[in-house]
Amino acid sequence: MEKKKIYAIEIICLICFTFLLGYTIGLSKAEKNINNNSYESSMDVNVPKTVSDKALNKVVSENAEVVFQMQCDSNNGSKYIVERRKKASDEGIVGKKGNELEQKYKDEGYILKDINNETVQMIRKPLVYNPKAYVLMTENNEIVIAHANEKGSIFDEKGNIIERQGTGTKLQSLRPEDIKNIVKGDKSIQYKSNVELNDSIKDFDIKYEMPE
Structure with missing residues (x-):
């Protein structure tokens, strides 16, 4: 009888140990997933977004001028310089929507600020060059x-x-x-x-x- 009691206790201890081990592993994976999701969310927050979401569905008019601007004030981002201007017809974007423009100029770092009948405003953050260059x-x-x-x-x-x-x-x-x-x-x-x-x-x- 004594041996059976010891054997039963050992079985119970083994079951408890297995349960605790499984719980610990599961908790660790859950925490890891939470951390990964938090990291992805913080990355998404830093992705540049269109200044005006309504502009994405606006269409470029035939007489519009495209104005490309670069942010030059790192403190609040409210100051820009005009890099270049070009007729929308020369850029081949007449009739295109704002979301198409963002795809077109994505490689150059531009996002869409706004579109109206006269102007298409594309803006981007400052370029970073080699130090002292x-x-x-x-x-x-x-x-x-x-x-x-x-x-x-x-x-x-x-x-x-x-x-x-x-x-x-x-x-x-x-x-x-x-x-x-x-x-x-x-x-x-x-x-x-x-x-x-x-x-x-x-x-x-x-x-x-x-x-x-």
């Missing part, structure tokens, strides 16, 4: 030379372009591939020094030399 960018359709700071930003705390140098050269005068590189902030338009910039800028047929 001299870069080619656009402002009001003009090629501009800027100097990035140690964080790769071309804007100071007030939202002004650092060491801005205008060239007088219009963006549309360049080759399509060069325009694409400048718009996207490609490595090919970033230079370690003004000497390298002056040597390379001739390939863009820009009649300008950055002072040393």
Whole structure:
């Protein structure tokens, strides 16, 4: 009888241990799933979204002008510079809806702000360049030379372009591939020094030399 009691106690203990082990594993998996879901949610919050959801269903009119803007004030995001302007007909977007525009310009980092009969506003966050690099960018359709700071930003705390140098050269005068590189902030338009910039800028047929 004594052996049977000991055996029964051992069985009960084994069952209890198995139950506790299964409960612990299940709880651990549940907590892991919660953490993963929280991470995905926080990622979703950081995804840039259209400023106006109503604009997604608006249609671009034939006489509209597309205005591409870049945020230059990192503090509140309310200050923008106009990078370039172009007729909607030249961009081939007449009759397209806002959601189609976001897909078209997604690779360039733009989101849709608004559409009306006269204007289509596309905005994006600042590009980040190599630290201390001299870069080619656009402002009001003009090629501009800027100097990035140690964080790769071309804007100071007030939202002004650092060491801005205008060239007088219009963006549309360049080759399509060069325009694409400048718009996207490609490595090919970033230079370690003004000497390298002056040597390379001739390939863009820009009649300008950055002072040393």
